[in-house]
Amino acid sequence: MISISNTVSTYGSNLLRRQTVSDLTNQLAKAEYEVTTGLLQNVFGELGARAAQSLTLRSQMASAEAFVDSNTLLANRMEVTATALGTMRDIAQEFLDVAIANRDAPGSTVESLQMLAQSTIGQLIATTNTTFQGSALFSGTTTNATSLQGWDEVNDASGLSPADVLAGIVGTGPTTEAEAEAMIAQLDAVFSSDASAGTSGYETTFYNGTDLLDESGAANDRLSARIDTGTEVEYGIQANDTAFTELMQGLAMIASTDPATIDDEDAYNTWMTKAVDLISSGISGLLETETALGGQQARVESLIEVQQSRIDLYNSQVLDLEGVDEYEAATRLTTLQTQLQASYQVTSLMNSLSFLNYM
Amino acid sequence: MSISNAFATSRSGLMATSTWAEVTSTNIANATTDGYASRSVTMTTSTLGDVAVTGVTRSVSTTLxxxxxxxxxxxxxxxxxxxxxxxxxxxxxxxxxxxxxxxxxxxxxxxxxxxxxxxxxxxxxxxxxxxxxxxxxxxxxxxxxxxxxxxxxxxxxxxxxxxxxxxxxxxxxxxxxxxxxxxxxxxxxxxxxxxxxxxxxxxxxxxxxxxxxxxxxxxxxxxxxxxxxxxxxxxxxxxxxxxxxxxxxxxxxxxxxxxxxxxxxxxxxxxxxxxxxxxxxxxxxxxxxxxxxxxxxxxxxxxxxxxxxxxxxxxxxxxxxxxxxxxxxxxxxxxxxxxxxxxxxxxxxxxxxxxxxxxxxxxxxxxxxxxxxxxxxxxxxxxxxxxxxxxxxxxxxxxxxxxxxxxxxxxxxxxxxxxxATTLETSRQNIQGVNLDDELIQLTAIQQAYAANSQVLTTLTEMIDSLLEAV
Known part of the structure; x- marks a missing residue:
């Protein structure tokens, strides 16, 4: 039926006002959340597919944090390694300073050299066996093995102690130049990392860590660390590296025979020149190793900084995505408050306005 | 046209008004009932001048x-x-x-x-x-x-x-x-x-x-x-x-x-x-x-x-x-x-x-x-x-x-x-819902109509009474 008066449904308008109030209350709750947290209330609703970016950023942030943790550990480990290397070099240098004067012919300190060499070897072995958090620093990947065998301790792998091996070759010391040369050749074989020396070889009796080469002659893996996504560095320094074997061989030659008792001048010269040169070359090898390690340390340190700033960057990007302008949200909150108040007023006014009051 | 006819017409007026009052009261009572469509009465005049309620219609919009x-x-x-x-x-x-x-x-x-x-x-x-x-x-x-x-x-x-x-x-x-x-x-x-x-x-x-x-x-x-x-x-x-x-x-x-x-x-x-x-x-x-x-x-x-x-x-x-x-x-x-x-x-x-x-x-x-x-x-x-x-x-x-x-x-x-949906529902409610003010105004109209018809009846009665007295 067509009605002349175009009326408004009392119930309908009441319903509409109720809905307006509940809508406003919902928006108010949302604005309140955004003002207090500074983040969007419904990330997936507001960002849609861009929420994926936020998730990815957060996961990259977590992975960067893990790298910072593990790199900090690595940096500490390298620091300990560097300190140990420095100590070793100092110990060896001290001995070299004394030995160099006796290189070509016996000098005034020749009497004390053997004893000095023995104590230097002991100190070197102790320093090399430094561990970091329970794992050996110079044993390669076999971090559970003590790097160097004690000088007089029998190694289970060969049934010999390093001192035994030396005594077997050197005996009472060289008496002629030819003898000295023959002994040196034998010692060279012992201190090399090939298998020719058998059980008395360096890697079997002196050193307990990972061999340089595996059975097929290929290089064994060294200690490596993952310092960033997809980036690995080999940082392991092993006590069977050339610098160490040279140093050990030179010291062992002097420690196993008293140079003062080598009467033959040529034999003395051959023997001592070889030993002192080996020590000197070992020291410069150690220095090179230290320098290389220093480079890696710097790399790890700067990487940690990069990763930390990357975390900050990710964080700010996440905030760009998920964050709300707090001033805008606060303004919205105030506006909504006013709106809600107005709507309460209107509701109460409309409800009290009825023809009933005038009948 | 006679006085008795006038009686009948007034009576029909009272009847129609009471039906109208009934519909209006139903409307008021159901003002907040969900799904209730407001009713209105349709009234027509017969050849004799009587008023009659021919139907109660619901206001609906089928399209809406x-x-x-x-x-x-x-x-x-x-x-x-x-x-x-x-x-x-x-x-x-x-x-x-x-x-x-x-x-x-x-x-x-x-x-x-x-x-x-x-x-x-x-x-x-x-x-x-x-x-x-x-x-x-x-x-x-x-x-x-x-x-x-x-x-x-x-x-x-x-x-x-x-x-x-x-x-x-x-x-x-x-x-x-x-x-x-x-x-x-x-x-x-x-x-x-x-x-x-x-x-x-x-x-x-x-x-x-x-x-x-x-x-x-x-x-x-x-x-x-x-x-x-x-x-x-x-x-x-x-x-x-x-x-x-x-x-x-x-x-x-x-x-x-x-x-x-x-x-x-x-x-x-x-x-x-x-x-x-x-x-x-x-x-x-x-x-x-x-x-x-x-x-x-x-x-x-x-x-x-x-x-x-x-x-x-x-x-x-x-x-x-x-x-x-x-x-x-x-x-x-x-x-x-x-x-x-x-x-x-x-x-x-x-x-x-x-x-x-x-x-x-x-x-x-x-x-x-x-x-x-x-x-x-x-x-x-x-x-x-x-x-x-x-x-x-x-x-x-x-x-x-x-x-x-x-x-x-x-x-x-x-x-x-x-x-x-709210917008459409509001329009729909405005067509089929009840407006209390409107109903109340109708109620005063009903009151007036009822009083008027009653007044006509009283007057007619007085007229017949005075006629009888004169006889």
């Missing part, structure tokens, strides 16, 4: 009503989807949730990185195993939530369909009652009120087309054209839970299927979308993640014999391509690395199939290859709908986003539909 119902149906679809996914979505977690899949996967990756730096550290090995377990458990939880969501959906469908059937029955009974009721009576109006109310409720369940006959009987069809109700005969909707189909009278009208003469909107349609499309898709995406983990970790470990599972297992066994569905619910960490189940943590470093702990404590080869696996690209089944190559993290990110977006887009769709 049909539009509102279509909105309700669309709202029903989105409501079913959003409420069906709500629990799952909460468990799936937002961007800053500690328990989300991305967080769990990230933790596993981070712990592997830390372990690679010191492969023999048993506390780090434990951390890797724990994070692997919590990743597997998260997948289990999500998968079982999906399963229970599916069951809830099926239960809701069963009850929705049976309620729709009972509403169709009621409409059929109303059709029969309307056929018997002739003329614009108050009873007819209230039958039509009932009919409207049931139609409103039915159209939230399914999108229907209503054809009204002149006598008020209705014929119902699905929006696709399949007949549901004609006269007093209602068809029965049949829901086949196992096959996931809906049929009427042997005709398949499953919503969402192309080429079927069913319907696309309404709660039932929404629930069918959940049951047949959304939930299975979510499940297969989770299963893909579980498969990638099990297969990926197994392939890297060369200590395993053929058919043995790696770090992640399908309930203890290796991955079986023929049994992919529900894999996310079954994925577990291999008991070979769990000391509490007779395993050993060092197998993380030395391989799941290793009999004895290796002598090389710092061996990080296997752990590094695990990290490479998680950092590198993997292949996924394109059928799961998230592309075929991605890193696992990216895949999990797009899984989370796409699943959460499904919910939030249903929610925002619902919100915008509800805005337009």
């Amino acid at each position: 009503t049909a539009m509102v119902r279509r909105e309700y149906a669309a709202m029903g679809t989105q409501e079913a989807i959003s409420s069906g996914l709500e629990i799952y979505s909460t468990l799936l977690g937002g961007t800053d949730s500690d328990s989300s899949l991305t967080t769990k996967l990230g933790e596993l990756q981070s712990n592997l990185v830390l372990l690679a730096a010191d492969p023999s550290d048993s506390s780090r090995q434990r951390a890797v195993v724990t994070s692997a377990q919590s990743l597997a458990e998260e997948l289990n939880t999500l998968s079982s939530t999906l399963e229970s969501s599916l069951e809830t959906t099926q239960d809701s469908l069963t009850s929705e369909v049976s309620e729709a059937n009972s509403e169709l029955e009621q409409l059929a009974a109303l059709n029969a009652a309307l056929k018997k009721e002739s003329g614009d009576t108050e009873r007819r109006a209230s039958l039509l009120d009932q009919q409207d109310k049931i139609l409103d409720s039915l159209s939230e369940r399914m999108d229907i087309t209503v054809t009204t006959e002149s006598d008020g009987q209705i014929t119902l069809r699905t929006s696709g054209g399949t007949e549901l109700l004609r006269g007093d005969r209602a068809e029965t909707l049949e829901y086949d839970k196992a096959a996931g189909t809906l049929s009427v009278n042997g005709t398949d009208i499953t919503p969402g299927e192309t080429g079927k003469r069913g319907f696309d909107e309404g709660r039932i349609a929404g629930l069918f979308t959940l049951q047949n499309t959304t939930l299975p898709e979510f499940q297969s995406q989770l299963d893909e993640v579980a498969r990638a983990l099990i297969e990926g970790f197994t392939a890297l470990d060369d200590t395993l014999a053929t058919g043995e599972p790696g770090l992640f297992t399908d309930a203890g066994a290796a991955y079986d391509a023929s049994d992919l569905t529900g894999l996310a619910g079954r994925i577990t960490v291999n008991s070979a690395v769990l000391p509490e189940e007779g395993g050993a943590l060092w197998r993380l470093r030395d391989g799941i199939g290793a009999d004895e702990a290796g002598t090389v404590a710092g061996e990080a080869g296997l752990i590094n290859s695990y990290i490479d696996l998680l950092e590198g690209e993997m292949s996924f089944s394109a059928e799961a709908g998230l592309g075929d190559t991605a890193t696992l993290t990216d895949y999990v990110v797009s899984l989370t986003t796409s699943q959460q977006t499904t919910l939030s887009s249903a929610e925002s769709e619902l919100e915008s539909l509800s805005t337009s």
